[in-house]
Amino acid sequence: MPAINRNPTSFLGEEYKALVDQELDWRLRILQGPSSTRCIVDGKKVLMLCSNNYLSLSTHPKLIDAAIRSIKTHGVGSGSVRPIAGNMDLHIELERRLAKFKHAESSLVYTSGFTANSGLIPQLVGKEDLIVSDELNHGSIIDGVRLSTAERAIYKHRDVTDLGRVLNEAEKHAPAYRRILVITDGVFSMDGDIAPLDGIVKEAERHGAMVYVDDAHGEAVLGEGGRGIVSHFHLDHKRVHVEMGTFSKAFGVIGGHISGSKDLVNFAYNKSRTWLLTASHPPPVAAACIAAIDVLENEPQHVKTLWDNTNYFKKGLVGLGFNTGNSQTPITPVIIGENATAKKFSQRLYELGVFALPIIFPMVPKGTARIRTIMNSALTKNDLNDALAAFEKVGKELSVL
Numbered sequence: 001m002p003a004i005n006r007n008p009t010s011f012l013g014e015e016y017k018a019l020v021d022q023e024l025d026w027r028l029r030i031l032q033g034p035s036s037t038r039c040i041v042d043g044k045k046v047l048m049l050c051s052n053n054y055l056s057l058s059t060h061p062k063l064i065d066a067a068i069r070s071i072k073t074h075g076v077g078s079g080s081v082r083p084i085a086g087n088m089d090l091h092i093e094l095e096r097r098l099a100k101f102k103h104a105e106s107s108l109v110y111t112s113g114f115t116a117n118s119g120l121i122p123q124l125v126g127k128e129d130l131i132v133s134d135e136l137n138h139g140s141i142i143d144g145v146r147l148s149t150a151e152r153a154i155y156k157h158r159d160v161t162d163l164g165r166v167l168n169e170a171e172k173h174a175p176a177y178r179r180i181l182v183i184t185d186g187v188f189s190m191d192g193d194i195a196p197l198d199g200i201v202k203e204a205e206r207h208g209a210m211v212y213v214d215d216a217h218g219e220a221v222l223g224e225g226g227r228g229i230v231s232h233f234h235l236d237h238k239r240v241h242v243e244m245g246t247f248s249k250a251f252g253v254i255g256g257h258i259s260g261s262k263d264l265v266n267f268a269y270n271k272s273r274t275w276l277l278t279a280s281h282p283p284p285v286a287a288a289c290i291a292a293i294d295v296l297e298n299e300p301q302h303v304k305t306l307w308d309n310t311n312y313f314k315k316g317l318v319g320l321g322f323n324t325g326n327s328q329t330p331i332t333p334v335i336i337g338e339n340a341t342a343k344k345f346s347q348r349l350y351e352l353g354v355f356a357l358p359i360i361f362p363m364v365p366k367g368t369a370r371i372r373t374i375m376n377s378a379l380t381k382n383d384l385n386d387a388l389a390a391f392e393k394v395g396k397e398l399s400v401l
């Protein structure tokens with residue numbers, strides 16, 4: 001008989017310590033005050049270069065006003081899940097506005113992007129089906145795929161030819177798959193590169209597969225007026241069947257969403273347990289998200305400035321001699337190499353007043369540790385010059401340049 005384990009929770013401390021010993025634990029920084037481009041982190045004034053708040057909408061007066069007003073009219077909580085008593089007029093209005101913004105027949109809001117992916121993917125495909133996924137897809141897609149009983153296949157990152165190979169293989173499967181779902185991030189968050197959605201759609205059409213794109217980092221960034229990747233490639237929801245996204249990044253609030261056909265939305269909300277069994281957003285969340293759509297529709301300058309800043313900063317980094325990989329978006333990685341150097345780099349940037357965190361193995365392949373920068377429309381040219389000067393100084397200090 002095995003000895004009785006006298007401390008059934010000893011693994012908690014042991015596994016945590018193992019992470020600490022390998023310096024793989026998260027040491028959380030504290031943001032004191034709002035997420036803005038000039039902010040206070042752990043008591044020090046810094047330039048924010050790593051938030052997903054691309055357009056600084058989290059502090060936009062229209063969003064703040066809308067949130068406050070909605071608290072006065074609707075209170076701070078919704079009281080229930082949406083299928084019971086928590087389906088407020090504000091939620092319906094948000095979905096109507098989002099569908100219009102996305103040129104979709106219909107949209108559905110989830111609590112978060114994570115719950116949209118983890119709740120919907122396993123309903124779209126199950127036994128007898130196949131899911132085909134880019135090798136670098138986001139963790140919430142990976143969890144959604146794991147919750148599905150479908151078979152899985154991976155294609156090489158952004159490689160339409162390899163996707164074609166996987167789909168050709170799938171055609172030979174006996175018995176034939178009932179359904180095939182091709183799923184990809186729109187913008188990949190570690191490298192800032194864009195999925196070749198036009199090529200993916202053509203390949204999927206050749207094989208009768210559904211297409212699902214997670215555009216968390218493309219919304220309010222890519223496409224006409226920030227409408228996202230489907231608009232960027234001049235596609236529509238007859239060809240991209242599920243356009244999924246989040247209100248937590250450039251929209252500046254929180255919440256996941258999908259857009260597509262009415263059939264998709266009816267199916268999704270009746271089947272996703274992460275939609276049916278979790279409370280709906282508090283009124284200020286829904287109201288602020290509606291206001292964010294208003295801002296995107298009426299103040300096109302934010303997206304434009306975001307791209308002007310992005311181009312200026314990228315050019316500056318490349319001019320200094322940094323390796324910025326394959327970035328095509330406001331996510332610009334500065335690839336350093338070793339984990340320890342990337343960590344030191346980030347620490348020195350912080351000391352010089354620039355907040356940008358290292359992304360290290362195992363989040364990215366060994367030897368490609370990086371500082372991931374995310375551009376913001378509210379950064380000024382002066383801010384960007386200050387940031388570039390800090391990068392240059394640290395790059396030389398640590399012999400990265």
Ligand SMILES: *Cc1c(COP(=O)(O)O)cnc(C)c1O
Binds near residue numbers: 113254
């Ligand atoms: C951030 C992100 C999510 C999760 O969105 P939340 O709304 O923050 O849960 C999902 N997919 C991708 C690609 C993301 O970058």
